[in-house]
Amino acid sequence: MGDVAAAVGVSKTTISRYLHGEFDCMSEETRARIEQVIADLDYRPNKIAQGLKATYSRMIGVTVADIGNPFSSMLLKGIHQECHARDIQLLVSESNNAIDLERSNIESLLDAQVDGLIVNTVGNNDAWLADYCAKEGSRPVVMLDRAIDPIVCDCVVTDNRHATFTMLDYLAEQGFAYVAYVSPPMRGISTRRIRRDAVLSYMQDRPMRGEILEFEYGQPAQLAASLKALIDRHGKERLCLFANNESTMSAVVQALPHAACCGPERLPVGICSFASEEWAKCTRSGITCLDQRPVVMGREAAGMLLARTYDGYTGEATVKEIPATLCVYPSTSF
Amino acid sequence: MGDVAAAVGVSKTTISRYLHGEFDCMSEETRARIEQVIADLDYRPNKIAQGLKATYSRMIGVTVADIGNPFSSMLLKGIHQECHARDIQLLVSESNNAIDLERSNIESLLDAQVDGLIVNTVGNNDAWLADYCAKEGSRPVVMLDRAIDPIVCDCVVTDNRHATFTMLDYLAEQGFAYVAYVSPPMRGISTRRIRRDAVLSYMQDRPMRGEILEFEYGQPAQLAASLKALIDRHGKERLCLFANNESTMSAVVQALPHAACCGPERLPVGICSFASEEWAKCTRSGITCLDQRPVVMGREAAGMLLARTYDGYTGEATVKEIPATLCVYPSTSF
DNA sequence: CTGTTAGCGCCTTCAT
């Protein structure tokens, strides 16, 4: 900036004004000269230095539990769309499903002076997060695909209870009398808990029966054994496996012999899952799924965050529920 | 920092020294007092201000063509692993497959003072990128899953030619006499071009015959028609469709009626693809694939970038080829 | 062992 000023023969103040479009009180000539010199020198203002002076950096921080997950990458896509439109940079980090990493990531992002945070928490970290939100001078936070209780910050989640009910209604219609909800351990993750509770509550009031089947990602053999036992136990009764997410769906599919899913030997076992349609429709012969529309969720979260961060919005913290879409494929038809 | 200094009753310099672990020339007492006050005040140094003074920001920039792609998210995972280990922040943006967005993203990242760049280019932007690399004072750049010609910066790519040959050898073994390589238009993307050329060159020297089948993502009907014609033309001759990437594989699978892939009516049509194993093994009855190990690629790219950016490495620009892994599934067995 | 000073690149009053 000093170079430009010197080359034009004006002070840095004038250059600064030029950069901010304050042309009203500037001679047309200076204006043109500055433009010229900036082009010649290929000068670009240093955003970091601007941010040092201003109280904002025009960067927001994002932590996701697992960035390798295609669902997370869709969330990021949505977040990026919204932020890019407003010229906000994205500082991204992943916590690899570890709580201490999540905490240190958030602290690092804050050290980097992000103006706000989008957090897809790994779970069991609510107290710490609530603590941060309560601190005065804290930056706005939006929880993504997670809710926090009590609601201390905006949350963007799938309408999990309603979506679960929609799926179960559909399964009942298809003649499934028994549903096993397959999920990784809850681990304080609101989304998982709410879905499980929805399944249990649905079954309390209706003829449908079922169970919750927890499993650990690392243990495919164990899952295969549980599923085999379950299926054997049910004989010819129509049974459906309802997976909590894509990874679970993938594990379920692999635990089942392929012949069980299609062809003449097909067992009376349906499969469905929370999963993106794009992925589910190609899995096996096509798996019925609840698509959470993660891109929309990401956009929504970013929108809420930017409103608070840059537009001075100060309404109460709210939970925004995004409806999931039921997509029917052959895995639940007989 | 001023507050801390005041509270302790020393100058900011001393605090600065404390923060950088320069305890050798500091009384044990001051040291302890500073530690105390920092804890009390919950003080954390401003990385941005540090970066303003230093000539680096400890941030690197990443642009990917399409962040929603699971492959890209794996690349990011690898990049993040390496950067996190060295306490480097990641500024991420996506170009949504648009060249002008890619350019403006790179400029924005540079404005944000990133110390280096990892670029997964959308294609047809080589001249512009080479231009940037040649500019003096430019930050180090690593191209990821893309090569640039001539090699003006480090590139991390799959060993595309070798991988393609490996797959074709395997297909020949399985008795496929004809292979259709299905790919989106090349659009100046090195990876696509090299794979296509490998297919053509393989077929020149060997009995295997085949063709290149270009298609546009948006046009499933057209692809379905091409495939139908192709299959009809070949009657009972064993034929394999070889997809360039996951999206293409997905399109191919959807263009084919499910009965064509398994069961008694199965056509003599194999399918294989460049794709991650995790995804391919669940698709239909399991699809033979070349897994590019994107996490490794991301790590490698970040490693090379950090070496140049922070360790003063200045060797010649090189192309690092990561071997792909052939994973066999039922889609190519009869 | 610790403080003073100057400055990174920019913005913002207050003058002129």
Add this chain to the structure above:
DNA sequence: ATGAAGGCGCTAACAG
């Protein structure tokens, strides 16, 4: 219509 000066939070000589 334009400048000068001070300061954002921190670091790096150079003193003492």
